[in-house]
Amino acid sequence: PVSANDVGGDARFAHAEAAREVGLRGALAFPILLADEVIAVLELFRAAPYRSERRLLRLLSHLGTQVGRVVERRRAEARIESLAYYDDLTGLPNRQLFQQRLHEALAQARTAGGLAALLFVDLDGFKRVNDTLGHSVGDGLLREVTRRFAQSIRLNDVLGRGEQGRQAISRLGGDEFTVLLGKVADRAGASVVADRLLAALAEPVVVDGHEIFAGASIGIAMFPDDGNDPESLLRNADAAMYLAKSRGRGQFQFYADERTEAGSRRLRLEGPLRRALESDQFELHYQPLLDMRTRETVGAEALLRWNAPEIGNVSPAEFIPLAEQCGLINPIGDWIIRSACAQIRIWMESGYEPVRVAVNLSGQQIRGPALVNTVRDALAENDLSPHLLELELTESTIMRDDEVTSSTLRALSEMGVALVLDDFGTGYSSLTHLRRYPIDSLKIDRSFVAELPDNEEDVAITTALIAMAHGLRTRVTAEGIETEAQLAFLREHGCDVAQGFLFSRPIPGPDFPRFLAPVKTDAP
Template structure:
């Protein structure tokens, strides 16, 4: 059983009588607590010695007090001594001086190490002195003892001594702590504290701190904050008022109270626990009604438990704030069990959940019992009620008013916070730059996108002139829009802004006035980075107007420029020349080297042309291998000829690509304004016509336009139009020229020759329409028709009894190079049912050798199919013997130019003989075409030529005529 006997100390005799009457001297486990509101240092030491002599086995602790609690009653300027006898509990105490430790946390750890062990149920502590951080002290104690119950209070000042004291045994300290540990497995202990704080007012942010000292709140000295919100009276009486309006701070265990311990000379404040920069603080005040309800509920709960004694460590501020309730609640506690203690300058407690709290304005009490739950005392009939006096009712009404006002304020704050969050979300999350300025143009705020773009720190740019980031030449225009915006009108404009690193970007800016109560107080600026978009626009313009490979103006851009130059020439009555430049046979380079190499060579040619052009010239590329030039100065015929010759000379210089040397020539056509045309389209057309004439002459030529050329061009255009429809209108037909075997003199086959009979033009020479068909691509369709028609006709003749009759068909270079050529041959044979061995395809040397890697596989595929392959016009092309030996051919056809002049004792007979001999050596048949005399026939027989054709044998025949000849079985003798 824990039994407490208490007295108000009068003298030694009275104390001795009390001890003797209750036989306290005999108890081995006795805790003596001394709380004095009148003793000075010497008086306390003297009293300690008296008690020690009277009860030498007792553990004595205590402190100076700002009011005493004796059996549930409040006393003032008295000395209270309580004796608590324990049957099953061991008592152990210690006293520590702050100066012996680096800080209060360390002192708390040492205190726990000295007197706390596994069986310790309760630790009672009395800190003393302003150098002791009670919060840190508590945290040090429970660091290794999270389940420990701690209770106690901070020593107060007395009327006789300016310094507070805590005592233990025969020692005392004015800067330290005393502690007593109650150790027992049978001890029931519970610490409770009753106070409900209500937050009020705005939230402050700690902007500078160190440990438990706050140097600034919202960048202001804390002293300024306290004066503004709590007044001078609170500050002057800080030693007593500091617990009445503490701060509330968020902590890992929830929101806790933060008491002001001291105000420093520099305007900083020392508080009851460590804080960090960025912590949020709010003033709080006691909620009277809620605290009363909580206290009464706590009494009802504790009354149900086996309580034998109650140690009360009440708040001095609670006594000052609500003395009537303090008196009544102490009496209620006394009705439960003997309640003794003192009024503290701050309560300290820790429950069994590992939380430490330095309190204020709270009723804190420690209830103890050594009896079991089964033996607890029946306290039926106890009533815990309280009727507030008028004064306290007024305070409670004021509390409700403050609470309601705080709710209204909180609602308004939440609305403002939401509005601010909307604003900040728009401001901070905007992907474009956003900044605000004052009326002088100085930055007041910038968003994160601005920081990222310009590289300035927020504090570095705030307060600086917004014009510092503007390109100097744009500043006057930006200022103009700025002042217009101040007058209330939104502004839209573009300007170049410069980052801290010097990088420049084009922005599309919008200025929006910031208006408060109808008055402009600043400017918002929203900026969209247009740099990439500008680059894209420029790139699109470049792609639309300039050639990708050479960078020269394209046809559209060149034509626009020519139109502008013509307008100037008309006004100034000047001559202007247009040069059309076409690279000769450039397709050979593309086909042999590939288009990439061709593009590289064209870049080089473009550079060369530009290099030699006279001033005032303008050059463009019209695609492919065609360039066009405008000459505006000295555009007389002789000067233009001089410029054109310089271009040809420069182009003709060797071109090097991958260690190979190439020679390139060009054809140039020239038209003049106003002689050859008065608008850009006419001049370009006539220059093209002149270029084509240069190419017809063999290239590497300069041709000036004439009206005759235009007429020829029109005729050519008309012929092309007719040619495209000739196949559909069945205007083509075939003629067949017999082929004879010179050894037997018999017809063994024919060569199919196409003819065109136009209803308006009449018979059109193949020499006129075949090159045009190749140039336009129509030749593929015509060639397919010739091949199919010739095969079908030859098959008909075979079915008439000419079983061994063969037919030869000419294949154009364009047709041969098409991917579907082999399919065309197979389809013609399939449709006609002609045996492939009776079909010979005649190819020119240039056709085969243009792309030798492509040609040889196709020729081999034809031979594998059974079709014979012949080289037509042999001797007029490359005549490369190194290639000839590798070509898969069946026949060599000697060009008619060698046969026409075939006479005895001429150079031609030597050439023909060499070709025939070579044919025999290569095991291929030799055909002589263009035979016109008997002498030529005889010479060819002597030279062992295999076959012949020509007018001497027979001119090309229509189908009916050829059939008649077949019936007569004509022979050449």
């Protein structure tokens, strides 16, 4: 603490000038301490001079310490409350505060006889961002999504008067958000908000130099029609969100009678899927890969098919993700590798020239312990040269950049097996990763081929991808070719290999020899 008989011109007092102007001369000042940190200074002024008394100064010093402890306690209480009710990463209300507000909102709507809406929002592909780019980038994405969502919610959308849009949004955890709307006249009002949330993610998010296209799937449940209590309303909004995902993502769906369709079908499929391998229900179909200029067959892609006796044909887009969730993808993947190698041997023993066959790998297979041995054994069992097997992997796999992935891919390449980067251009791969791994071929995704040669953006992207691949000394395959115009454009721009319905749909192994050349024999 310090004192002054005449505060005029005393630089130690921040408000000295103002005090002199109103006739105050004597001054005392003492710090408010938080531990050893000065968080504020309290200044006292009066007309008469202050005498510097040690007892008074000691009292003020003690007072400053006590006030600091009160401030510290208040700050700690505020921090505890914040941790209890708010998400530390985004600053949004957390699940506990959301539950309280949901109860309050439904009570108000019930009393007023009005409607409320609950939107359950799940980011599409967030796990992929975390797995490929790291959790710090994932955290940055969540913060930016929060900011955009908050800007999308208007005052007349939210629960109470004067509440900001940010207070209508909660983060339940991970990439799951809710938006509570207490002022909707009908379903159309909820639709408008859902459309704004989706539009908020239309532009890419840039985090640490990574450009990320973040979409979302939204499920909407209306009070009281879709749930008359907080638990059922939340459960049904969640079910509607999964319906939106099953129908293509990047959209919203209302809770409806068909809400349990996706979940029920998953349950119906899981048991038969577990029995499918041992019951020999899987089959490989093969789609030819042709030289772009000569149209001669240079290989084939093996594609898995499942015809379940009690269900019928099930799309790979449906049962492959289920196999990954159920832990079945590794044994199924091993079966595909062994079956493809066996098929190559069958064709060779039937008198046809050997062709390379491409097999798709999942990230789980690559990170599993047995892949290298499975490939080595399958080649040895069928007496095949390793160059006859190609393994296709996705961009997200190489973006993991972990030691297991690196060592596995190196071992496969050293064995002589070719590695193909599938769906090139749709993910987050960089030239650094492409140079780091022994990639032999790049496959341009069908989404860039579909509108060639009329779509200017696809033209620019495709030509750039071909040039980039050739700059890296890798072959380029274009998949999804359906027209002669697409073929002509790709051939003109130097694409090496063609694949698509223009040439053939995937067909069973016994039907494939029509694309194969007989072994040449010397004339007698």
